[in-house]
Structure formats: C-alpha cells, structure tokens
Amino acid sequence: MLDAAVRVFSRRGFHAASMDEIADDAGISKPMVYAYLGTKEELFVACLHREGTRLMEAIAEAVAPDLTPDGQLWSGLRAFFRFVGAHRDGWGVLYRQARAQQPFADNLAEMRERMVRVVGVMLAQALAAEGREIRDTDLEVMAYALVGASESLADWLADHPEADPDKTATRMMNVAWLGAAQLLRGDVWHPSGE
Template sequence: MGAVKTKRMPRAVREQQMLDAAVRTFGQRGYMAASMDEIAELAGVSKPLVYLYLNSKEDLFTACIRREAKALTEAVRAGTRPGLPADRQLWSGLTAFFTHTARHPDGWAVLHLQARTHGEVFAAEAAAMREEIVAFVTQLILAAARDAHRDPDLPEREVAGLAEALVGAAESLADWANATSGVTARQSAATLMNFAWAGLGDLMAGRRWSPPDDDGGAAGAQAGSISPAT
C-alpha cells in the first residue's frame, strides 16, 4: 500500500497566508526592517516558497498595498447606505472607515505610513486608493449639495476641496484613534461629524463663511461671519 499523500493547500489560500504575515510584519516593523525570513516563518512556509509565489520583497509589499487598499475601499463603499439623508450617508461611511482601520491596524499602517515613505512606486499605489475614496466622497457630497440647492448643474469643484479635507482629517484621526487606547470607531466617526458636518450643513443650507477682505475692515466679511451663498 502506498503512502498517504497530504492534501496540498490551494495556491490562493497559501498566498493569502503569506500576505497576512507580510502585512503584519511590514505594519509593525516597517518596510526596511522587515525581512523575508521572518515573513516566511510567520506564514509557516519556506523563504524560497515566498519568492516562488511573490517574486521579491518589493513585489510582496506591492501585493500587500493593493490587497489592503481594495479591502478598505470596499469596506467604505459597503458601509455607505444609499437613499439616506446626506449626513446619515456620511456617518455610515465614516463609521465603516474607522471600523476597518481599527480592525486592521497593520494594514492601515502599511497604507498610510509605509507605502507613502518608501518610494514613488509604493506611494503611487497608496495614492490611487486615496483618490478613489476622495472621488467617492466627492460624489456623495455633490449629490447632497445639488439636491439641497435644487441645482443639478452645481459644479463638482464646489465640493471637491471639501472631500479632500474630509478624507485628510479622517486619515489623521484614524492614526490617532489606533494609537489611543479606548477610542471606538463610533467615537472617531462622531468626532469627525461634529468637526465637519456643521460646516457641510451650512453649505447645504446655502450659508457660507466669507473670508475677510485684504484690509480686514469690510463689514460683513470678518473672520467667523456667515453670509448667504451667491
């Protein structure tokens, strides 16, 4: 009777194990300090097998960035509930974002810190993910603004900067929340809503803050005043 053969693990499953180990190592130790030896050991495979599947440390890191970026963007899209008022859509999207970054702190570290600081190729991968999220948030705010102003032709540039600012604030807050004990995803989302929605709510109602004139003396245009949108 021949020896019983051990069933081989499917390549896709084995590869995900390697990526799991790599994300954990890159996220906690940093790209430069991480070694293929420790990634292989953590994944429970030989180092040659990691090279066979993923070619090089650079290719492995790129694969990690792409996987984590896809997971984050899918989480944000899935968390946003179409048909709700604008503030509820933003709330659900932010909650999904902070929930994902809290559950996957190593993946977030790979995307937001490591990918951006270790070469243009890696930074471009992270930037593509960020652009997708900014575009999604832009369309969410734009649809709400057009509905509020009853203006289907409201230019996208009117809200594009708001989306950039909102995403940037969410990224910084995610870093802070992951480094601060006891901060929940709901608390992070509520913090950003309290920071951002008052301004967005005024925009939806047609009220905008007007900057002061160059001489700072024009009536009705002092810092902190609110004037109707034109």
C-alpha cells in the same frame, strides 16, 4: 499568506522588514515567497492592494444608496473607523508606510483618489438635493479635507488602543458634517478686507 507579510510590514516598516522574517512568520521558505508573490516591492503592493480593497468593501457595504446624504456619510465614516479599529496594525502602518516610501506613493494616491471620488459624489448629491452647485475644484478640495481629517483621526485611533471607533466616527461627523452643511447652504467664509 499575505497575512504574514502584513503583520511583518506593520511590525517593522517596509525597509526594516526582512524577507526572512516574512517567510518565517508565514511558515514557508523564502523561495516560496518569491515564487508566489515576487519581489519585496510587489509583495508590499499586494498587501497594500488587499488591505485597500477590504477597506473599500467595508465602506461600500455600509453606504446604502437609499440613505440621506448625512446618513451615507455617517455610515461610511463609522465603517471606516470600525475597520481601522479592527485592523489597527494592518491599516495604520501600511498606510503610514506607503505614504513615506516614494515607490508606493502612486498606489496610495490611487486609493485615496477613489475615496475622494466617493466622498465627492456624496457631497454632489447633497448639493443637488439642496438645488445648489459648487465648482469641481472646490468639491475636490473639500473632499480631500474630509478624507485627510479622517485619516488623521484614524492615525489617532490607531495610536489610542482604548479609544472607541464609533465615538471617533461621531466626532469626525460633527467636524465634517456641520462644516459641510454650512457650505452646502451657501455660507462661504472669505478673508475680510482682502
């Protein structure tokens, strides 16, 4: 039943989507939508929540704890891009929508935090394995950058229907891991002469 809502929100965007169309698409009457899922905002949050959960589960399932750090990252990225590839409409637009509609910024922020935390843990483990450490803020920002780069490529993937999710994941891995690997080794770039 949420499927209809996701479809319509994806197709039209949050504001342009009308409860009429959602009810129609779901094959039930409008009052039922209100009875089961409440306000339009609540409905959107519900969509967001479900899609977010599914994504998280898909990734969590893929990241086996016994893998090496780069193996974990790779598995996670691949799962992520596969999910986006399979739910181009749902994910891409839900995400893009949520980012733009102030009222949902918090819901989204929370989701992103969770992803950032997961990535952060991976990085921390990798660091520990190398016997090195890094400031928490740096870790967070780095994780942010990786998540952001992934989101951006996810957008790119959603806009290029013919693109291959796995290949996209490989590319992201190259950008991410090689950079990260350097950092993990202690190589640090800093502005020269300042």
